[in-house]
Amino acid sequence: MSEPKNPRRPSSPQAALDALLAEPAGDPIRRALWLDGLDHQLRPLLPPTLAAHARLANFENGRLVFLVDGPVWRAKLRLAAPELLDRARSFGLAATELVVKTSANPLAGSASPSPASRAVKPMSTASQEALKAALASLKSPTPSGNDVAE
Template sequence: MQQRRPSRRSSASTLVPAAECVSLDALADRARALNLLDGKLRHHLPDALARECRLADLRNGRLVFLATSPTWATRLRLHQATLLAEARATCGDAVRLFVVKVAALPPVPPEPARSKPLSATAASHLRSAAKTMSDPELQALYLQLASLASSDSPPEA
């Protein structure tokens, strides 16, 4: 007869109330700090290598990087002394260990698309449309939008 193993379900007593968790502000601050450190450290790497790795974490004296393949991880380890020295200079002497893990890198958010400037002709049409509107709030919105036109737009007729 086979013995039944106890279930590994978490009990209610192991759940932590949301109020006791790290605040979103603290989490965002940590993410910003890691992002800045990542840029600073990868600046010391060759461009090809910098594109294939990212700083994942800095905790308990461990500097953890992610690399996209074992090959890139090996190449990153060749720069271990430089990265540790720069991390120590930035974060203090508590940084002792260098760890590289092979994993897919998180996607980098694209740069926001630059909007095309509003042409003088479009601004003129918006002003003309605003003159025909009876709703003053909507008319103000059209005029505000027309004011975003490039500085070489003709003055209102």
């Protein structure tokens, strides 16, 4: 018996990546990887406090589109726009405009902690007493409608 002409190769991460990047299905993935690399080049040019709240979302037709997680960061990024555009041009991008959009949600990797990671503060003594009083009032019998004087 002879060996098959095209034995099946075992799957590997590189083979899976090659399949994902195959034309034409790989175009969006290639673009996402390129935008991520561009983001990693541009964000260090921003002040550190601002860089933690901004992320490159797109670059198309000369427009750099950044996403920020609050109106304050939007204003600060717009102030940094001329310098950022100059630096982007130094990388060879034909950047002519900076657009900043505000997200309602914190960006991934931002400095603001998520609700799940925030430390739980202990309840104050006054709050504990008020809670106990409220719970006790729920346990006490309520007057029936028959006890009302006519």
